Amino acid sequence: MKNTLQQMQFKDRLCRTLLRVNWVIAIATILPVLSRIFIGVAFIGTALYLLVLIAITIMSFFLLLLNESFRALYSVDLNGLQELSDQLITVYQTAMPVLIGACTIISAVLLFLILRNRDPAHKAGRIVSVSLAVLLLLIAALLYYIKLV
């Protein structure tokens, strides 16, 4: 009886731990895509920032332009972000196949454990969670290999 209890607790903990690790890996695969999206968002943010700056300049009847530090606010450089994103994509050329492989193996092990477990508690939820993680992985991999590389 004690062994059965311990086995059940072990399997449950293993499922929960692997689920979390699986999600971490799935989220890690989407980072290169997110970095590109972030640059896009940064561009939009910069445009809004410049609009606000122009509005303030107009409201001050262009007198603020006489101030050098205010003029310096107009220079915005997003090249640093672009370089960082490019570096991340380069690193992921090696890391992506490893992450995809790891996530696939862990998902397969998880599905095996979940389906073999006769306890119905959390079964459906865990299967949905694994499926979503795999879906995220597929989307990340597709976007990476088609759009970014």
Next chain:
Amino acid sequence: MKIFVINRADVLFFSNGKKLNVQKENGREFIDAPLSPDGTVVLRAIRRPELSHRNWWLYAAFFWIIGILGLFTPGYSRFDYALDCSITLGGRQMQEVWIRFNHFVNKKTGIPVPAVTVSEWTIARIDNAAYILDKISRRRRRIYKLVSWLIRIAVIVAVCLIVL
């Protein structure tokens, strides 16, 4: 005999030393308990904290490693109470039978609160229905937490030293 179970959490059911599988019907959990020769149903409901087992440190270390420094390992339950109760039900019940679990302990007054109750008008006898504090499990959980953090800090310091 079909017995519905409410608020079971991590309690397991045994009958004659065999584990009973919990099934689901319309969102409700139930167990199909076998009748003993005298027409009664004898169940044993057991709940033990994970860290109460003998080789707890081995399992904890294993999950700490696969959970990447224990950061993605689910925390051990803070409910350090064990339950080992015996429920004897009459074989002929006039209505639907359910067993409800209560995961509450009255720490202020110390008056034992029944952990297991059955549906009204159910012919049943429950022995050892109260939770018992597992001090060993509580101590091990605290040790695990302390050692876990110490090793994490040591790893971070080691990595910083290597990198720098």
